[in-house]
Amino acid sequence: MSVTVQREAFDPTEEYQRLLAVCPGAALVTFTGYVRDIDEQADVAALELEHYPGMTERVLADIGAQAELQFGLQAWRVVHRYGRMAVSDPIVWVGTLAPHRGAAFDGCHFMMDALKTDAPFWKKTYRLDGSSDWVSAKSEDDLQRQRWRNTRT
């Protein structure tokens, strides 16, 4: 239904209201991801998120379209930030609307898992001690993604 990739901060509450207004379905599930305050090494001061403009929007739209088809969603929306952000800022928001809770939960869960491994974003953490590092991809994320491929109907 809709994808927004933006540098600016967003308000999850506003996103919730907006999605509900588009299509007042029977079940609405949302997920909000926030910048963590710690990583594997030390306390995090800030996060920089690089992306591939164009491909990012395309991949997120494909993931949403697949979720819509696979789980019978009535509506969905993804908001993802890029650029520099502070600890506890919202980074990502996914909302799914469906006639029943199972489809809304599964659709939202699938979209988040697919987004983690398929959407071209790369995180770099800046720590309080001044060091910075690119975040490594986690094998758990690949396993989570694979789970949906195995159960694909």
Added chain:
Amino acid sequence: MDAANGVTVKFFSLLREALDCEERIVALTPDVTTVRALRQQLIAEGGPEWEETLTQPRILIAVNQVVVTADHRLTKGDEVAFFPPMTGG
């Protein structure tokens, strides 16, 4: 060399930093027809640092913004991107 007669190659994240290169144009010659051959060409032109960076395991390659395998055949005007596994969300 202009982009219409070759391919535009983009690098992201730690590859962009390691190579100190965001984007470059590479000519398509009879020897450079696949993504694998393009990588060899980049290494031949760039030297040891490029070899070390572009032969790391788990590098992903996209052509026209879709992830492909090394056998993917290239066409003039293609946009090719090299990047590490994604870490968004």
